[in-house]
Amino acid sequence: MPRLCRIAQLVRAQDSYPPFCGRQFKSASRYSSTLIGCFFFAMFTVYVLYSPTFKKIYIGYTSDLSNRLASHNVYSKKGYTTRYRPWDVLYTESYIDKRAALKREKALKSARGRAFIWQVISEKYA
Template sequence: MFTVYVLHSKSFDKIYIGFTSNLKERLLSHNELGKKGWTIRFRPWDLIHQEEFVNKPDAMRREKELKTAKGREWIWKLVNG
């Protein structure tokens, strides 16, 4: 199983879109364990959306959709109510 997920940093009002095969471990990396990368600068992150997929290509396709202008618009509507 693969999870496409969306994180929001309330402190910096940033969003992050990704996919993983282990969501619990990935969230831990974003919020605590990671030592490098874009997300460490905007901690803490809250999980605001997730979708499950059976295979990796479908998850990658959905992640790409969410990263489009239309996808980001939909995400910001989630964030702002």
């Protein structure tokens, strides 16, 4: 296995329950990224939004969390997230590649993933 691929594999969060127990990233920069070797990788963030007023959750992924949050809370004119404003960022995970982020988003949208999210909500808003 090439050295760069091995390093990227070690840095990427693993899809498991409990979810990746390493760092949770909250990025405010326009483009969050990681420099590995001499290659530049864009970071993709899987996020969970929570509306405490309506007790609703929203799960998604993006490469720009701050703009995406503004889109959910301010800019969008129609859709699911406009009905249940305001949204708070409850949980985030960062990934190097889009495929891993999509896989994790799908896992969080499963029954087991939603149970984990509601457990986080009960701990945080207890």
